[in-house]
Amino acid sequence: MRPHPTFTREQEQQMSSMPSDRRDVAAAPGTAAAPDATVATQAGTGHSMTVRGLDAYYGDDKAIKNVSIEYRANQVTAMIGPSGCGKSTLLRCLNRMHEEIPMARAEGSVLLDDTDIYGAGVDVVSVRQAIGMVFQKPNPFPTMSVFDNVAAGLKLNGVKGVDMKERVEKSLRGAGLWEEVKDRLSSPGIGLSGGQQQRLCIARTIAVEPRVVLMDEPCSALDPIATLKVEDLIHELKQEYTIVIVTHNMQQAARLADTTAFFLLGEKIEHAPTAQIFSNPTDSRTEQYVTGKFG
Amino acid sequence: MNTTAAQLLAPTSGRRRTTDRVMRAVLALGTVVALIPLVLVIYYLFSRGLKGMSSTFFTSDPTGNFLGDPGGVKSAILGTLEIVALASAIAIPVGIGVALYLVEFGKKTLFAHVVRYFIDVMTGVPSIVFGLFIYVTLVTSKIGGSFTGWKGSLALALLMLPVVTRSAEVVLDLVPESLREAALALGVPRWKVTLKIVLPTALPGLITGSLLAVARGMGETAPLLFTSATVMGTTYNLGERMNSLPVQIFNDISQPNDAIVNRAWASALTLVLIILTITLIARVAARRSRVA
Amino acid sequence: MESGAARIKPADRPIFERSAAARRADPLFRAGLTVLAGLVLVLLAFFFVFLIVKARPALAHQGVFSFVFSNDWNPSKDVFGAWPLLAGTLITSATALVIGVPVAVATALYITELSPARLRQPLTILVELLAAVPSVVYGLWGVFVLIPKLRGTESNVADSLSFLPFVGGNVAGPNYFIAGLLLAIMILPIVSAISREVISTVPAEHKEAALALGATRWEMIRIAVLPYSRSGITGAALLGLGRAVGETIAVVLVIGNSTVVGKQIFDQGYSLAAVIANEFGEAANDPLHAGALIAAGLVLFILTLGINGLARGLVVRAERRQGTRLPPPTETAAALVTPEERPA
Numbered sequence: 019m020r021p022h023p024t025f026t027r028e029q030e031q032q033m034s035s036m037p038s039d040r041r042d043v044a045a046a047p048g049t050a051a052a053p054d055a056t057v058a059t060q061a062g063t064g065h066s067m068t069v070r071g072l073d074a075y076y077g078d079d080k081a082i083k084n085v086s087i088e089y090r091a092n093q094v095t096a097m098i099g100p101s102g103c104g105k106s107t108l109l110r111c112l113n114r115m116h117e118e119i120p121m122a123r124a125e126g127s128v129l130l131d132d133t134d135i136y137g138a139g140v141d142v143v144s145v146r147q148a149i150g151m152v153f154q155k156p157n158p159f160p161t162m163s164v165f166d167n168v169a170a171g172l173k174l175n176g177v178k179g180v181d182m183k184e185r186v187e188k189s190l191r192g193a194g195l196w197e198e199v200k201d202r203l204s205s206p207g208i209g210l211s212g213g214q215q216q217r218l219c220i221a222r223t224i225a226v227e228p229r230v231v232l233m234d235e236p237c238s239a240l241d242p243i244a245t246l247k248v249e250d251l252i253h254e255l256k257q258e259y260t261i262v263i264v265t266h267n268m269q270q271a272a273r274l275a276d277t278t279a280f281f282l283l284g285e286k287i288e289h290a291p292t293a294q295i296f297s298n299p300t301d302s303r304t305e306q307y308v309t310g311k312f313g
Numbered sequence: 314m315n316t317t318a319a320q321l322l323a324p325t326s327g328r329r330r331t332t333d334r335v336m337r338a339v340l341a342l343g344t345v346v347a348l349i350p351l352v353l354v355i356y357y358l359f360s361r362g363l364k365g366m367s368s369t370f371f372t373s374d375p376t377g378n379f380l381g382d383p384g385g386v387k388s389a390i391l392g393t394l395e396i397v398a399l400a401s402a403i404a405i406p407v408g409i410g411v412a413l414y415l416v417e418f419g420k421k422t423l424f425a426h427v428v429r430y431f432i433d434v435m436t437g438v439p440s441i442v443f444g445l446f447i448y449v450t451l452v453t454s455k456i457g458g459s460f461t462g463w464k465g466s467l468a469l470a471l472l473m474l475p476v477v478t479r480s481a482e483v484v485l486d487l488v489p490e491s492l493r494e495a496a497l498a499l500g501v502p503r504w505k506v507t508l509k510i511v512l513p514t515a516l517p518g519l520i521t522g523s524l525l526a527v528a529r530g531m532g533e534t535a536p537l538l539f540t541s542a543t544v545m546g547t548t549y550n551l552g553e554r555m556n557s558l559p560v561q562i563f564n565d566i567s568q569p570n571d572a573i574v575n576r577a578w579a580s581a582l583t584l585v586l587i588i589l590t591i592t593l594i595a596r597v598a599a600r601r602s603r604v605a
Numbered sequence: 606m607e608s609g610a611a612r613i614k615p616a617d618r619p620i621f622e623r624s625a626a627a628r629r630a631d632p633l634f635r636a637g638l639t640v641l642a643g644l645v646l647v648l649l650a651f652f653f654v655f656l657i658v659k660a661r662p663a664l665a666h667q668g669v670f671s672f673v674f675s676n677d678w679n680p681s682k683d684v685f686g687a688w689p690l691l692a693g694t695l696i697t698s699a700t701a702l703v704i705g706v707p708v709a710v711a712t713a714l715y716i717t718e719l720s721p722a723r724l725r726q727p728l729t730i731l732v733e734l735l736a737a738v739p740s741v742v743y744g745l746w747g748v749f750v751l752i753p754k755l756r757g758t759e760s761n762v763a764d765s766l767s768f769l770p771f772v773g774g775n776v777a778g779p780n781y782f783i784a785g786l787l788l789a790i791m792i793l794p795i796v797s798a799i800s801r802e803v804i805s806t807v808p809a810e811h812k813e814a815a816l817a818l819g820a821t822r823w824e825m826i827r828i829a830v831l832p833y834s835r836s837g838i839t840g841a842a843l844l845g846l847g848r849a850v851g852e853t854i855a856v857v858l859v860i861g862n863s864t865v866v867g868k869q870i871f872d873q874g875y876s877l878a879a880v881i882a883n884e885f886g887e888a889a890n891d892p893l894h895a896g897a898l899i900a901a902g903l904v905l906f907i908l909t910l911g912i913n914g915l916a917r918g919l920v921v922r923a924e925r926r927q928g929t930r931l932p933p934p935t936e937t938a939a940a941l942v943t944p945e946e947r948p949a
Binding site: 340503 | 635638643645652656719728731735737746821854895899905910917
């Protein structure tokens with residue numbers, strides 16, 4: 019793992035290259051995108067994740083080959099690469115969701131701050147409470163109302179002493195959905211539009227107060243307008259959470275991510291500040307990929 | 314040689330068209346033939362069954378008299394309901410539990426394959442063999458009395474179990490994997506995911522499957538002959554001999570007495586109506602299925 | 606975007622902390638369900654062994670081969686040759702297949718391939734209703750409707766078709782044919798339901814390919830549908846056979862219960878299941894007789910196991926080829942899952 023450069027400068031460049039409406043959102047007061055705020059978050063109020071020498075297998079197929087990577091606190095890290103490159107598998111390994119796939123296993127270590135989540139005695143359930151996940155397709159619980167969907171994680175975990183109403187409202191506000199659904203909290207969650215459903219799923223995830231939020235192509239099933247809303251939301255969320263996002267959409271990575279990692283055939287090829295990956299990658303395969311030569 | 318469009322689009326040969334028509338007619342006729350027995354059974358059930366519904370049909374027990382008033386079938390109706398209720402209370406939880414094991418934990422393990430195979434085997438075991446099972450193990454050994462209602466329930470439960478399990482397995486399989494993953498990713502333990510997410514999502518389908526199993530158990534005669542029958546009086550104690558509609562009908566058929574035979578028809582009508590009601594409820598539940 | 610919205614700060618609770626009891630719940634739950642599943646196997650094995658133990662005295666007394674194949678069932682003399690019963694079971698079941706399967710397959714083909722779309726659902730439900738009628742009700746109907754109403758026709762057939770083997774002579778009221786006919790009606794829904802499932806797995810491309818070649822509807826069925834679903838339909842028929850072999854109450858009421866093997870289809874007879882239902886009462890105090898009945902149950906059990914195993918193999922093979930999982934082969938479960946609900 020090569021040392022992480024400080025890349026406030028690159029980020030500034032990246033931001034000045036953004037479309038203007040983007041910049042407005044990004045530079046809105048109190049968001050993480052303002053340069054000095056970035057510096058502040060980099061100082062690390064949140065939690066970082068570190069992957070060391072990770073191998074993952076489906077049966078006999080090696081899907082991840084000796085990957086080491088660091089996800090910095092309060093940053094958005096994007097993982098890109100052609101399909102089958104192992105980016106989604108790696109994401110699942112970050113909160114041990116890979117264990118739910120028959121025949122899948124992983125070796126190596128994944129640290130949340132300093133704790134190895136694969137360590138002996140670490141409980142998989144608490145790992146997932148600390149490291150949440152948003153999936154490709156919105157998957158609200160079909161039997162539950164909007165309210166219950168958001169409260170589901172807390173209720174099912176038997177968390178007590180929480181003002182459920184307050185937490186649900188907070189989470190829905192956090193997911194930018196409150197204004198749209200506050201009058202129909204008791205209607206079914208699956209009655210919402212696709213984009214609203216995905217934001218509902220994000221609200222559901224942050225309601226259990228994770229440290230890290232993993233997102234597996236969260237916008238791939240959404241239309242452009244809904245995508246924009248979710249992207250704005252991700253921008254906001256990184257103030258509180260460390261975010262790892264898998265995307266097949268390079269524009270999205272460029273818009274959202276502080277750093278971007280490129281994967282190919284189960285290997286990490288390059289991980290650098292996003293601007294550098296897209297403008298001046300060190301590895302020729304990265305360059306070929308981001309310029310659309312393959313993938 | 315050039316072929317004209319008219320030649321190309323000429324109708325297929327007469328022989329082929331005739332064969333087609335004839336075979337279509339044969340298949341349609343087959344369908345009609347299949348429905349004739351249904352119509353006839355329903356016709357006779359109503360025409361003879363309604364005649365047998367005396368004023369005391371639902372309110373009195375069989376008297377056992379060959380002459381005069383044969384009495385009603387109160388004990389049989391109540392007995393059937395009691396026996397089937399207990400059988401359902403056993404078969405439905407156990408059956409769904411086994412299905413949960415198969416879908417949520419066993420998946421493709423060897424043990425799960427073996428269990429699945431034997432559940433399949435059970436669906437093919439004749440009901441009378443289940444009766445024999447209980448008869449040789451519990452009735453002849455006089456555990457808790459010889460013939461009792463609860464032993465009938467056990468025999469019916471054995472019969473219903475594979476039906477519940479196989480249908481529950483199908484429905485649980487239909488619960489999208491993404492819902493389990495969503496809950497697991499929230500840090501919900503597996504058992505709660507199963508009980509609070511998977512089961513409620515599959516509930517309408519589970520209800521349908523269970524009700525169809527209940528309907529199946531309700532009409533069975535053979536297992537009850539060996540286990541809970543025969544008695545005429547009403548009892549609410551599953552630890553005693555217990556009458557039931559199918560057994561009452563079976564016994565009435567062989568009586569050379571019009572009043573008793575009429576009672577059999579009326580009982581049959583009652584039984585079929587109960588079963589149809591359950592089947593109907595099952596179908597309505599299936600309509601409400603949230604699993605797509 | 607709701608800027609300035611309330612934010613959630615991840616609480617500073619310790620990470621990865623869960624009580625030991627909470628951690629034990631998952632393994633416990635899993636173990637509990639596994640034990641439950643295992644219990645079903647243990648129970649079946651236990652019953653099977655128990656049946657063998659109880660049947661043993663009678664089998665030892667009579668000899669296994671003699672029990673199955675000798676033609677003399679006479680409990681009062683402690684002679685238990687179950688051939689008349691086995692023969693009756695086979696004759697009635699074969700009759701049921703001959704009558705029931707063509708009708709069931711025709712119904713399945715008509716519903717899936719020919720019927721107008723709006724008739725499909727009602728027809729399916731109507732055929733399934735046949736399965737909702739309890740066997741004792743079929744028996745009742747057989748005794749008081751079929752037997753008297755068909756007697757004349759049976760006589761005519763027996764007289765005019767007496768050149769056929771196993772036809773001709775006196776028509777008994779209760780007889781093999783009536784039992785077989787009732788069984789045909791009773792197996793119709795299951796054979797039809799499973800055939801329908803199998804037929805509906807025939808890929809649309811195969812059918813369209815046939816139609817595109819200029820095939821008529823029937824030719825499409827003959828060259829695309831039937832060959833593809835043949836093994837599945839055979840499996841369905843065998844499952845029906847399994848049902849017919851094990852059916853008790855309807856048969857006992859209409860077969861005549863005579864321990865002599867009938868010479869023709871309109872003679873009285875007996876079946877394995879029927880003899881158990883009829884004689885177990887009088888056998889209660891005679892361990893040898895009871896053992897013989899249990900042995901009859903054992904033969905029945907093994908017979909249905911073999912038939913169903915074969916049937917399941919065929920239906921499963923039909924599933925595999927299609928790559929989809931068919932609903933379990935019971936008419937109830939087939940009713941449960943409409944085609945569009947099946948997982949892709």
